[in-house]
Amino acid sequence: MTKIALVTGASKGIGFETVRQLAQQGIHVLLGARDLKKSETAAATLQAEGLPVEGIALDVTSTADIFNAAQTIEAKYGRLDILVNNAGVLLDDGGFGVNTTTTVPLVKVRETFDSNFFGVIALTQALLPLLQKSEAGRIVNLSSILASLTLHATPGSPIYDSKAFAYNVSKTALNGYTVHLAHALKDTPIKVNSAHPGWVKTEMGGEYAPMEIADGAKTSVQLATLPADGPSGGYFHLGETLPW
C-alpha cells in the first residue's frame, strides 16, 4: 500500500527537499505551504520530475487550515503514515549571532512559539486519529541543535554563543513535546523524534551554511521512514544522538 505523508512549510528549503526525497521512495506526499499558490507551484515542480506530490494550503497557526487539512486527508486517504513538522520561523533580530534575551519583544517570542511550537501541537493533535490508522505512523519534529540546553550551558560548545533566544527556546519546547508525545504513544506503532538537519544553506540558514539542502533533508527522511525497531522519543542528526 502506498504510504501517505504530509510535510509542512515545504514550498522551499529543507521542507521542499524532504518532499522530493520521500516522493522518490514512492511515498505520496502532500506538500504544505501557507500560501495555496506556493504549494501548488512547488508541487508542480516535483510532479514535473514524475513524483507523486500534491499541494495543500496549510498555515500551521490557522485553526481553519488545520481542520481543512485533516478533513481532506481523511476524505481522500483515510489515514496518514508520516507527518513531518518542518515549518519554522526565525524572528530574532540579528539572527543567530546576537544574544537577544534581554531585548526581544514578547510579541516576537509569542509569534515564534505560534509557528514553531503551538502550531506543531495543534496540527499533530488534529492528525493523530489519522496517524493512529497507519500501520507504522512516524512523526518528525524539525528541531535544531540550538534547542540543546546541555550545549547552551556548556562554554566552548559549538553553539555556546548562538543565543537567538525566541528561536532557540521554541525548539527546546518542541523537544519537550517530542519526549512527552513519544511517551504518550509508546504502546502504539507510532514513533516521534526530533531532527536537527544540520546548518543548511536555505533562506533561514543563510549563504555561509556548510550543508547543501539535499543533505539537510536526510535526517528528516531517515526519521520519517524508520523501521519498526527504530527509536522513538530521540533527538538526532544523521543517525547521531544529540544531547537534550
Ligand SMILES: NC(=O)c1ccc[n+]([C@@H]2O[C@H](COP(=O)([O-])OP(=O)(O)OC[C@H]3O[C@@H](n4cnc5c(N)ncnc54)[C@H](OP(=O)(O)O)[C@@H]3O)[C@@H](O)[C@H]2O)c1
Ligand atoms: N537551515 C538550517 O540551517 C536549519 C537548522 C536547524 C533547524 N532548521 C529548521 O528546519 C526547518 C526548515 O528550515 P529551512 O532552513 O528550510 O527554512 P526556510 O527556508 O526559511 O523555510 C521555512 C519554511 O517554513 C514555512 N513556514 C513558516 N511559518 C509557517 C507557518 N506558520 N505555517 C506554514 N509554513 C510556515 C515557510 O513558509 P513561507 O515560504 O510562507 O514563509 C517556509 O516554507 C525549520 O523548522 C527550521 O527551524 C533549519
